[in-house]
Amino acid sequence: MSDRAVQKPIWAALVVPSAACGLALAPVAGWMFGPLAAATVFAVCLADAILLGWVVERFRRDASAQLRRPELRGEIGYQAGVFRPLLAEALLQIEELEQRAAVAAQAKTELEARVHLNRRRLRHFVGTIDATSEPVILTDASGRVLHANPAAGRLFRPEETAARKTGTLTESELSEIPPVVQAIRQVLDRPLGASRTVEFSVDGAAGVTHRAVVRPITDDDGQLLGTSVQIDDVQHETAERQRHAEFVSSVCHELKTPMASIRAYTELLRDGDAETDEERAELCSFIDSQVDRLTRLVNNMLNLARIQSGVVKVQRDDCELNDVLQPAIETVRHLAEEKNIRLLPELSDLYLAVHADKDLLRQAVINLLSNAVKYTPAGGEVRLRSRLAGDRCVIEVKDSGMGIPAECLPRLFERFYRVPRNNSAAAGTGLGLALVKYIVTDLHNGSITVQTEVDTGSTFTISLPFGHLDKLPRRDAAKKTIETT
Template identity: 30%
Template sequence: MTRFRIKLTLTILGLISLVLLLMGLYFAKVLENAYLQSLHQLLLRESRLVAQVVRFPEVFFHQGNLAEQVEQIAPAEEVRVTVINRDGSVLYDNYSRFQKMENHLDRPEFQSALAGETGISRRYSETLEEEMIYVAVPVQQGDKTIGAVRSAMSIRDITDTVHNMWYSLFTGLLVTLIIGSLVVSRISFSIIRPIEEITRVAGNITQRQFESRVRIKAKDEIGQLAGAINFMASSLEQQMYEISENQQRLSGVLNNMTSGVIFISEHRRIMLVNPAVEKMLGTPGHDVVGKLHIEAGKSFGLSQYIDRCLDKKEKFRQEVHIYYPHERILDVNFAPYINFKGESKGVVVVLHDITEIRRLEKMRSDFVANVSHELRTPITSIKGFTETLLDGAMQDEETCRNFLQIISDESERLYRMIRDILDLSKIEQKRIPLQMESVHVQEVISSAVTIVQESAQRKHLTITCPDETPEIWMMTDKDCLQQIILNLLANAVAYTPENGRITIKTEVTQQQLKLQVIDTGIGIPEKDIPRIFERFYRVDKARSRDSGGTGLGLAIVKHLIDNLNGQIFVDSVEGKGTTFTILLPGVKKFT
């Protein structure tokens, strides 16, 4: 903006200088012409007067009379008077010795005078060595021109006057430029300052500093422009605030959605993904944005549906399987993006991960099948033995007792199964209220060991309990903790061969109880470990059924631990044994 101020100042000063210079030239020329015109008139009158006096033959051709008459009319200090005869010879000159003067026949003013006209000429005089102006008139006797009288005067005064005028003009121009530069600088500053202020605010607005305002109180056009800029800045600030708020809301919604959102442009490139999509695709968002969807998605089926939506511009829904980075089942909604002009500019894809839903549906189906299967076995046994008794086996007392014992065992097994199913349902729905109290952990473990001790002794199993010191007290639900330990011990007893060993360990880490149940049983195949907490899932179905297990013990353990905000981990080697590790919060005292 400083450059513009200098340019404006120099432009105004240049215009002022040009106007003054042109005016000076004009007035100098007018003044010079006026002086010259006045001088012409003076010399013309002088020449005519002398010509009237010397036109008589007794004067014109007699040197003495001629000099006397001319000196009386034209003193030498004012005007130079030269009398010339027809052949160009000088008869008299009041400034120089005429005898030594050259012939003046070729002088232009003399030639004009001989032709009967007034001759005027301006040139440098070799005799006087200065510039002179000459006016010559003819000397006539009757109709005959006998010579000419020429009056001349130096134009030094005129030149000096013009020079003085030019000096004054340039002095005035210099003074005007000095004063004008100050005035113009002030004026240009008053003009440029508001523009600079407006430019500053406009630059700040481009840098998103919408709070900037133009501080100008003028009521002229500049003031109106400043007001318009301030209004625009205020409006932009409000609009950008609303846009920012909307972007924050949209970003918050997209970032916290469990469903994935992808926006694909009309050029089939991914323009936006949310964190849920990054998790589904196993790729950071910055690695897929800008890429073609078929390249970034790594799912041919998904890409086919995206292309279909782009081409047909129709909304539809499909179930898609993806296999990278993990196998997932997605419920995908495809919808074309239409801008405010009604043009299709891309596709919005919303992905819902229904893998877990499908897994639960399968688990529910398997559960129904398993329940039907598990219930059918004891019911078939009860029905069969009952029919046998009714057909006459009741007459044999020993056979009748054996059948009744089998019916009793199967009824007990059926009862336990139904009880475990009901307990598991209540635990899942959190209908069993937790009774939080201070619990002595070693005491609960001892109580659970006592319950399974008889079954363990029948198989000659050794159960090792943790030391009583240090004592561990925690705030938890005693019944839940006892059922967790009891189910794990019962599971260990069921799957540990005779003469095996079961060890229980306790440890406190970061206010958490770490409880381990370690057995030397048959172990669990690695492929089965993720499924052991499912209902009715058995690694060794025959042995489990023979032991009277319902297949729901570990499922109950998992849900009870979740209710207590704990964690359970399994480490097993097939043929060597299994370790169940439980982490439960709420350790109150550790002494």
């Protein structure tokens, strides 16, 4: 109640009785002493009431001010007179209420601070989930979706390319992938601590495209609150597994063929089917050729594996490109002469500066030249060119051989792949071009392309950055420095 509201009943209690007393005494004074006496009596009574009211109101205001200031409450007792015991009790009640109010205010402040902190933590938690590139879904204990980050929305709604802000996902959308819904239900029905992993595909894709890991969410008391669903795109992993399986299958096939031949020829020798020295020498020659085939296969596999795994340290130095190409020509020259194939070097007169591992780059060029010689008929020609094209050094290996069908080009640089129509022309492991591509693209930041026409020939083109290390573009030079350290 306000001071103005309290003031009204106090003035009414003092002024009204005094005014009534004055009205009662005024007629008596007027009868005894005249009208002037009656007016005087009424005025005195009214003034006394007003003065008394003013004094009481003054005391009330001082007491109210002292009650609001605990350090002044002791002075009230000396002024209260007969009301001292009652006022003391009132002061005790006031102090107790103040203490309760202070405790309540502190509790309210702590609760507000805790709520604010929890809200910040929740916003941080939700923001972290929404910023995750992998789809994440949170459900309650009944399996209803509580939150889904934008990545999950884009997974279930591929048409949404922009970042979603709401983080909502309906149960009907989630039900489009039954394995995930079933995994959530199994986790909710299982004992606490059990998780579930399922693999599935979306958009009608063939094979497995995603993996979902469903984990239970519990509170501090171990009560189940819901589940978290983390979905990973495993298409790359699935493709890697497929490539690994194909690699193992190809290795087994490549090893099995020469080993079967060796075994067959050995049995012929052991059974005495070769009656003459010439026949035995021919069988031994066949066995030797198959051993060579196995040796090439194993060496190529080891070289490729060592380079890719980093066992073979890449030593890149500033060098001149023609200094790398000339020894490669000499290495292959005797193979060309055996088949009566003209090996024609057409090297540039310019200084072609490159930053390369000379041994590895030379091996790549030797592989291309060897393939060109193997698949070129006798009397043909193989050309090795070097030239400068803008800011790139170009190496070309051109032959007049069998050529490559267009349908074989997409797989030409795969490990163990060989062009079917050319298999009978020469022996091979199918690893040479894969090794060339890795050396050029992965180790030298270059590129390799092929132009071919069946029964006319092929041209393999290698493009490398021009310049020594200190002349290369900044990003390229930094990458080369990292690779060589």
